[in-house]
Amino acid sequence: MADLAAAIAQRIGREGPLSLASFMAMALHDPEGGYYARHDPLGRAGDFITAPEISQIFGELIGLWCADMWRRIGQPDPVIVAELGPGRGTLMADFLRAAETVPEFRRALRLHLVEASARLRAEQQCRLAAADPCFVASLDALPPGPLLLVANEFLDALPIRQLVRGPADWRERLVGLDAAGRLAFVDGPESPVLSLLVPESLRAAPTGAMVEICPAASALAATLGERLAQYPGAALLIDYGHFPSRTGATLAAVRRHRPAAILDGPGSADLSAHVDFAAIAAAAGAAGTKVYGPVPQGRFLAALGAEARLAALSARADPTMRAELAGGLERLIDPAQMGNLFKALALTSPALPAPAGFT
Ligand code: SAH
Numbered sequence: 001m002a003d004l005a006a007a008i009a010q011r012i013g014r015e016g017p018l019s020l021a022s023f024m025a026m027a028l029h030d031p032e033g034g035y036y037a038r039h040d041p042l043g044r045a046g047d048f049i050t051a052p053e054i055s056q057i058f059g060e061l062i063g064l065w066c067a068d069m070w071r072r073i074g075q076p077d078p079v080i081v082a083e084l085g086p087g088r089g090t091l092m093a094d095f096l097r098a099a100e101t102v103p104e105f106r107r108a109l110r111l112h113l114v115e116a117s118a119r120l121r122a123e124q125q126c127r128l129a130a131a132d133p134c135f136v137a138s139l140d141a142l143p144p145g146p147l148l149l150v151a152n153e154f155l156d157a158l159p160i161r162q163l164v165r166g167p168a169d170w171r172e173r174l175v176g177l178d179a180a181g182r183l184a185f186v187d188g189p190e191s192p193v194l195s196l197l198v199p200e201s202l203r204a205a206p207t208g209a210m211v212e213i214c215p216a217a218s219a220l221a222a223t224l225g226e227r228l229a230q231y232p233g234a235a236l237l238i239d240y241g242h243f244p245s246r247t248g249a250t251l252a253a254v255r256r257h258r259p260a261a262i263l264d265g266p267g268s269a270d271l272s273a274h275v276d277f278a279a280i281a282a283a284a285g286a287a288g289t290k291v292y293g294p295v296p297q298g299r300f301l302a303a304l305g306a307e308a309r310l311a312a313l314s315a316r317a318d319p320t321m322r323a324e325l326a327g328g329l330e331r332l333i334d335p336a337q338m339g340n341l342f343k344a345l346a347l348t349s350p351a352l353p354a355p356a357g358f359t
Contacts, residue, residue, distance in 0.1 A: 004033030004267040009177060017176035017186050020251065021159035021215070027266035028157065029116055035267050036117035042087050047254050047270045050153050051238070051297075051338065052091035055328035057313070058152075059094025061304040065236060066095070066148045067102040068356050070109075073232040073349065076146040077108035080233075084114045084139070085154035089127035095150070096131055109148075112136055139223050147233035149224065155239045155280070156272040158216040160251060163194055165209045170194040173210070175263065183263040199245040199279060209247040212273055218283040224347055225287025234348040234355060240341045241275030243294050250274035277345055284347045292346040292358035298339025301332060303357040 008026055012018060028035045041047045051058040070079055086092055092111070099106040111131040115121045121135055136142055139149075162173040169190040176186035195203055198211050205211065224235050253260040255269040262271065277294045285291045293300075310329050314322045333339045346355045 004030055005183060005265065007033070008175070008183060008266060009181060012175065012177055012183075017174035017188065019161050019172060019174060021161050023175040023183075023263075023266070024159035024271050027271055028159075030267060033267040035270055037119065038267060039270075040088070040119060040123070041270050047256055049257075050087060051332050051342070052087070052094065052152060054331055055325070056094045057306055057309050057325075057329055058301070058332060059091040060098040060309060061301060061306060062091065062150055062152075062236060063095030063098035064101075065304060065356055066150065066234075067099055067105045069148055069234045069348075069352075070102075070105045072352055072355075073146055073234070075104065075108070076232065077104070078110045079105075079108050079146045079148060080112055080142060081109040082112040082114065082136075082139075082142055082147060082149040084149070084151035085157065086113050086115055086124050086128075087120060087153075089124040091150070091152055092124070092131075093127055096128070110134065112142055114138060139220060139227075142227075144231065146231050147227060147235075149233070149235040150238075151235070152238045153240075153272075155214070155217045155220075155237060155275045156241065157270075158214050158220070160212045160214045160273045161197070162249060162251065163198055163211045163213065165205050165207050165211075166190040167207055170198060170211075183266070185263070199276070199282075201245055201278075202247055205247050210249045211245075211247055212250060212276070214273070214276065214279065217275065218279055221280045221283035221347075222287045225284035225289040228284075228347055228349045229288030232349045232352075234346060234352070237280065237345045237347070238297060238300075238342060239275040239277075240338075241277050241294075241343060243277040243281075243343065245276050245278040275343075277343060280345060288350065289347045290350050290352065292348065292354055294343035294345040295358060296335070296340045297342035297344055298333040298335055300344040300357045301329075303359075306333065 111133045113133045113135050163170045169192050171190045172188040174186050174188045178184035202211050251273040253262045253269040253271050260269040281291045313325050331337045346358050
């Protein structure tokens, strides 16, 4: 949107070049021109499609995973079930339906949703009205007590910074203006301080190497870690990304299922980057939680009984539906599609045994 590009350019004029994180925060979340304010990003008609929109089995198995964790933490009543970035509420709708098979869990759970987009909040409220969701602004705003938290494709949307190894030290890739006043990538100065932000395993990377860091994701993992050290519970974080940390630029803009230029038309394309699961694990672990995985999504879903669930659904389906169900699950599990790139990471309170799917 021209207006948002102009607003970003004005800010650069006032403050100098912005970090990519500041640019991303405006492009995604500006209350008027931001991507999430203007779009329903998900599904075939949107810009990208996510696992819960592909197969109902995804949310169902996550619901059962949480029901199992609830038993392991001693069946607390009430228990907070929280989702970060619930999108259209599809995962949670499937989760809650599956949770009906453990009625005590379904009755005990208090649904809390963290969602930045007013538009998506309205959709979630409508879709999940039966569970009377409580919307909170952030993880810190959740009430105290036992917690089961899920997040799918949430971390990849958090703002990142890109650091580049220069001849002497690290510098930051910033968003500035070119001679014509258009948004353009510019190099910040080299600084020894920036090298402290680079994961230790990558600090010796060769000149020209790029490292992406996501301070918001690390802060969130630390908060979750502290919380799970204090109250019983678990978190399941699923996203596309890598483990261990690695170099390389992954930030990408997507508009209607196609790659777009990152700085072109801020607010009109989704922006996301691969998740560094090693950084998340390190931040959560340092805060006192136990960390499991990440395991590839395909392996995780298979271990939770995806095939058995597919067979049960197929038995009741007509041939068209059956093909759709099988194709959907295949897409989530096949290593060449989403099965390997997407990964599941679990965080649990310290005294618990390894959760299902992580043994
Ligand atoms: N989990 C859903 C949606 C993924 S898209 C699914 O799998 O289909 C990312 C979601 O996170 C959207 O709902 C988006 O509005 C939300 N989101 C992105 N950044 C956020 C932030 N900083 N705080 C809260 N919600 C955010």
